[in-house]
Amino acid sequence: xxxxxxxxxxxxxxxxxxxxxxxxxxxxxxxxxxxxxxxxxxxxxxxxxxxxxxxxxxxxxxxxxxxxxxxxxxxxxxxxxxxxxxxxxxxxxxxxxxxxxxxxxxxxxxxxxxxxxxxxxxxxxxxxxxxxxxxxxxxxxxxxxxxxxxxxxxxxxxxxxxxxxxxxxxxxxxxxxxxxxxxxxxxxxxxxxxxxxxxxxxxxxxxxxxxxxxxxxxxxxxxxxxxxxxxxxxxxxxxxxxxxxxxxxxxxxxxxxxxxxxxxxxxxxxxxxxxxxxxxxxxxxxxxxxxxxxxxxxxxxxxxxxxxxxxxxxxxxxxxxxxxxxxxxxxxxxx
Amino acid sequence: xxxxxxxxxxxxxxxxxxxxxxxxxxxxxxxxxxxxxxxxxxxxxxxxxxxxxxxxxxxxxxxxxxxxxxxxxxxxxxxxxxxxxxxxxxxxxxxxxxxxxxxxxxxxxxxxxxxxxxxxxxxxxxxxxxxxxxxxxxxxxxxxxxxxxxxxxxxxxxxxxxxxxxxxxxxxxxxxxxxxxxxxxxxxxxxxxxxxxxxxxxxxxxxxxxxxxxxxxxxxxxxxxxxxxxxxxxxxxxxxxxxxxxxxxxxxxxxxxxxxxxxxxxxxxxxxx
Numbered sequence: 001x002x003x004x005x006x007x008x009x010x011x012x013x014x015x016x017x018x019x020x021x022x023x024x025x026x027x028x029x030x031x032x033x034x035x036x037x038x039x040x041x042x043x044x045x046x047x048x049x050x051x052x053x054x055x056x057x058x059x060x061x062x063x064x065x066x067x068x069x070x071x072x073x074x075x076x077x078x079x080x081x082x083x084x085x086x087x088x089x090x091x092x093x094x095x096x097x098x099x100x101x102x103x104x105x106x107x108x109x110x111x112x113x114x115x116x117x118x119x120x121x122x123x124x125x126x127x128x129x130x131x132x133x134x135x136x137x138x139x140x141x142x143x144x145x146x147x148x149x150x151x152x153x154x155x156x157x158x159x160x161x162x163x164x165x166x167x168x169x170x171x172x173x174x175x176x177x178x179x180x181x182x183x184x185x186x187x188x189x190x191x192x193x194x195x196x197x198x199x200x201x202x203x204x205x206x207x208x209x210x211x212x213x214x215x216x217x218x219x220x221x222x223x224x225x226x227x228x229x230x231x232x233x234x235x236x237x238x239x240x241x242x243x244x245x246x247x248x249x250x251x252x253x254x255x256x257x258x259x260x261x262x263x264x265x266x267x268x269x270x271x272x273x274x275x276x277x278x279x280x281x282x283x284x285x286x287x288x289x290x291x292x293x294x295x296x297x298x299x300x301x302x303x304x305x306x307x308x309x310x311x312x313x314x315x316x317x318x319x320x321x322x323x324x325x326x327x328x329x330x331x332x333x334x335x
Numbered sequence: 336x337x338x339x340x341x342x343x344x345x346x347x348x349x350x351x352x353x354x355x356x357x358x359x360x361x362x363x364x365x366x367x368x369x370x371x372x373x374x375x376x377x378x379x380x381x382x383x384x385x386x387x388x389x390x391x392x393x394x395x396x397x398x399x400x401x402x403x404x405x406x407x408x409x410x411x412x413x414x415x416x417x418x419x420x421x422x423x424x425x426x427x428x429x430x431x432x433x434x435x436x437x438x439x440x441x442x443x444x445x446x447x448x449x450x451x452x453x454x455x456x457x458x459x460x461x462x463x464x465x466x467x468x469x470x471x472x473x474x475x476x477x478x479x480x481x482x483x484x485x486x487x488x489x490x491x492x493x494x495x496x497x498x499x500x501x502x503x504x505x506x507x508x509x510x511x512x513x514x515x516x517x518x519x520x521x522x523x524x525x526x527x528x529x530x531x532x533x534x535x536x537x538x539x540x541x542x543x544x545x546x547x548x549x550x551x552x553x554x555x556x557x558x559x560x561x562x563x564x565x566x567x568x569x570x571x572x573x574x575x576x577x578x579x580x581x582x583x584x585x586x587x588x589x590x591x592x593x594x595x596x597x598x599x600x601x602x603x604x605x606x607x608x
Contacts (some may be wrong), residue, residue: 097459102351203453
C-alpha cells in the first residue's frame, strides 16, 4: 500500500480529470474518465490489454492530446504545458524502450540530460542509480545483452533519473520471473512509502494491484467500470463474503444453535473456537452479530475476509457484459 | 529552446547509428563505390582509351565541345583520353557526388524516426520534456550533421582520388576547383537538408525503416535529372549555376522545415505503432 494518508486527500490532487476522452479513427480508447489521484497514493489502473490504460497515461503525460474533456496533472495542463509537466513525471513504458546498442550508463546519462538534471549531478546520480538497481557490474555493457529482469530494472532506473514526483508504471512486472517481479514490487512499495512519490500503476495482474494499490480504477473499452479502494469495491460489488467469528468455548454450542435458526446460514464451518461463515451477505453481518449477542454468545472477534480484486473484477465484468460467461469469452451475440 | 536536451538526443541518435551495422554499412559502402571506386575506375579507363577511339567517337567529342570554356581551358594540350578523364572527374561527377549527402541524411533520418519506432525506443523518448519542435529539431540536426560529416570525408577522399588519377596528365594537383568548393560547402548541406526533410515527411506515414528509406529514395530523382541534363549539354554546373542551385534548394529546405515544424506532433509518431 502506498503512502497516502487522510491528509493527502486535503492536498490538491496530483491528477484530476473530467470526462477525459480520446477517440481514434475507429474507436474510443478512453471514454469520459473522471477521477482524482491524491499525492503519495499508489493508484492502480486495472484492465485487460486494450482497455485504455496506456492511452490514459499518454493523455495524462501530454504525449497524446485529448479529444474532449480535461486533465490537470501536478497543476499543469498536459497538452499546453506538456514539457514543464514531463520534467516532473517519470514513465516506465510497457516495453522497456531502452537503447539496446547503448550501455546502461549511456542510457541513463542521456536521459538525465534530456530531463535537464544539473550537469554536475549527472555522473553521481547515474552511478547511484546503477548501484541501487544492482547494475553496477554491467554498467558499461550494452543493454541489449541484459536479461529481461535487468532491462526492467534499468528502465525503472531511467524513469527515476530526474527524481519525479509522479511515476507512471505500465505493466512493470509483465513477463518477469517471480523473483524479478517480487523485486520490482518491493521497489514500488519503497518508492511510494519511503519516498512519498505518487505512483500510477497499470496492470492486469490483480494480485499485484491488491498488494500495492491504495485505490484502483477498473477500465474496460476505455470506460471506467469502478473506482475505489479494493475493500470498498469489494463491499460494493461483491455482495457476499466470508466471515470468521471467534467465540468463547463455553458459548460455541449456543452460537451454533443460533445459526440453525438464521435462514441461509446452516452451512457454517467450525475450527476450534472459530466459526466460519463461507458466504454471507455483507449487509447481513451486523444483524447476525446482534443475534449472537442477544442469545448470550461471547464474541471475541469478527474478521471479514475481503473479496479479492479478482472477485471484484469478475463481478464487474459480469455486470458490464451480462452475456459473457465467467471466463470472459464473449458470446457471439455480445459482439 | 532546450539546447542541452537537443544535444543529448543528437548524441543518442548518432551513437545508435554508429553502432548499428544495418545503417552504417550503406553509409560507408555507397559513398565509397560512388565517389571513390567508380570515378577511379572510369577515370583510369578513359585515360587508357586508345587515342583513335577517343578522338573519333563523336559523342565524346560532342560532350567535350559542349563544356564551358573554363573547363576546356584546363584540357588544352591533353590527349583525347585524358580530356575525357578530366571531363568526367571534374565535371560529370558533380551530380553523382550530390547523391552522398542526400542518401546519408535520408538513411539516418529514416532510422531516427521510423527505426526508433521499430526498435520500440520511441515511447520513452516521447515522455521526456522535449517539446515537439525540440524533438523534431534534434532528430533533424543529428541526421544533418552526420550527412555533412560523411559528405566532407567523401569529398576529401574524392579529391585524393581525382588528383592521383589525373596527376600525370595535369602535372600536379588540380582539384578541387571553385565549383566543387561551392558544391561541398553550399549545395551539399542544402541537399542533405532536402533528403532528410522529405524522409521526415514520409516517416510519419510509413511503418518500417525499409519503407522509409525506399520511399526516401525518391529524392534522388532530381539529381538523376540533373545528371541527364548535364550529359545532354542542357545545363552546366559552373560556379554561377551552382550558387543558384544551392540557393533554390535552401529555399525549398526552409519551406519544408517550416511546414515540418508547423505540422509535427509527437502523437503522429505513435499513431503507426
